[in-house]
Amino acid sequence: MSAATFDALAERILARLEQEAPAHDVDIVSVEVVGASGAPTVRVRIDHADESAPSISLDEVTAETAWISELIDEMDPVSSSFTLEVSSPGLSRPLRRPHDFERFAGEQVSLKTRAREGRRHYTGRLVGFEDGRVLLSCDEGDVSFPLEEVASCNVKPDLDPKPKPGKGPGKRKAAGAGRPAAGEKDAGPEPGASKKDKAAGGTSGQASE
Numbered sequence: 503m504s505a506a507t508f509d510a511l512a513e514r515i516l517a518r519l520e521q522e523a524p525a526h527d528v529d530i531v532s533v534e535v536v537g538a539s540g541a542p543t544v545r546v547r548i549d550h551a552d553e554s555a556p557s558i559s560l561d562e563v564t565a566e567t568a569w570i571s572e573l574i575d576e577m578d579p580v581s582s583s584f585t586l587e588v589s590s591p592g593l594s595r596p597l598r599r600p601h602d603f604e605r606f607a608g609e610q611v612s613l614k615t616r617a618r619e620g621r622r623h624y625t626g627r628l629v630g631f632e633d634g635r636v637l638l639s640c641d642e643g644d645v646s647f648p649l650e651e652v653a654s655c656n657v658k659p660d661l662d663p664k665p666k667p668g669k670g671p672g673k674r675k676a677a678g679a680g681r682p683a684a685g686e687k688d689a690g691p692e693p694g695a696s697k698k699d700k701a702a703g704g705t706s707g708q709a710s711e
Contacts, residue, residue, distance in 0.1 A: 508536065511535045515544065518577055519570065522569070528549070532596040532598060533545065537585075541582055541584060542580060544585070546570055546587070546588045547589055547595075547596060559590075560590075571588075594658065594659060597611065598652075610660065611626070611638070636655065
């Protein structure tokens with residue numbers, strides 16, 4: 503499969519999951535299809551639909567994986583076998599919708615465009631979203647991109663911020679999207695389902711790292 507085919511497949515799966523997600527109080531943060539064409543990996547990142555809730559936990563991700571796996575198997579989107587990975591958004595949370603760019607305004611982000619020539623990668627402070635464009639403040643100045651030209655955009659966590667005046671040196675956990683709630687571990691990729699060829703029949707669980 504080509505990159506364009508993988509992207510189209512991810513969009514198809516995303517659209518179907520977004521239809522079902524409200525019934526489970528889940529937000530489908532992103533879907534991507536990567537790996538070899540003969541045995542691709544489908545990565546689904548989820549969070550609570552309630553934005554005021556703590557970041558989704560490992561146990562909650564495990565619980566939600568079942569219906570996501572069943573729904574994708576019903577779609578039968580890939581003729582060959584594939585591996586499903588379901589996880590929390592993590593610290594490098596993907597941003598893709600207008601509301602995402604508004605919600606996380608002020609965060610440092612890494613953005614990649616779909617441009618075929620010239621510069622494609624930008625890093626800077628996310629200003630927001632206005633008139634269908636993603637607004638970014640970089641060292642060299644302010645830039646903006648039509649949403650359809652943004653290939654990917656991820657929060658860039660500050661893992662080693664400078665101490666505030668009057669505070670001693672030391673590290674603290676990064677602020678921003680995808681941070682685990684107090685006392686919880688970050689929910690990494692969870693065991694998914696690997697669909698076997700139709701000739702073999704059925705599904706089998708496959709752990710993902």
